[in-house]
Amino acid sequence: MKIDAVKFGIAGGIISGLGIAISTIVGIFGYYSIHNSMVMEMYGMFGYGATWLGVLLGGIYGFVDGFIVVWLFAWIYNKLI
Numbered sequence: 001m002k003i004d005a006v007k008f009g010i011a012g013g014i015i016s017g018l019g020i021a022i023s024t025i026v027g028i029f030g031y032y033s034i035h036n037s038m039v040m041e042m043y044g045m046f047g048y049g050a051t052w053l054g055v056l057l058g059g060i061y062g063f064v065d066g067f068i069v070v071w072l073f074a075w076i077y078n079k080l081i
Helices: 005-028 033-046 052-080
Strands: none
Touching (some): 005 052
16 A cells, blocks of 8 residues: 655654744743754754744744655655555
8 A cells, every 4th residue: 555655744744843843932931952952953054043933943944854754755665565
């Protein structure tokens, strides 16, 4: 049974984007600082920070990264079937 790679990628992107956005919101209030510093190392050069703008940017960047990784996983899976 093949997987719809685009739908699978969108689902992965939503989960990843929400994860980054929620962890940034928690980081704004002073918690989860180690995770936010790691995210800052990945996305800091693109304007991300532990701010309310960073919640939006982190959500978008997380969605894009999650989409690409999960889409690629589904695409490879479909090729191996």
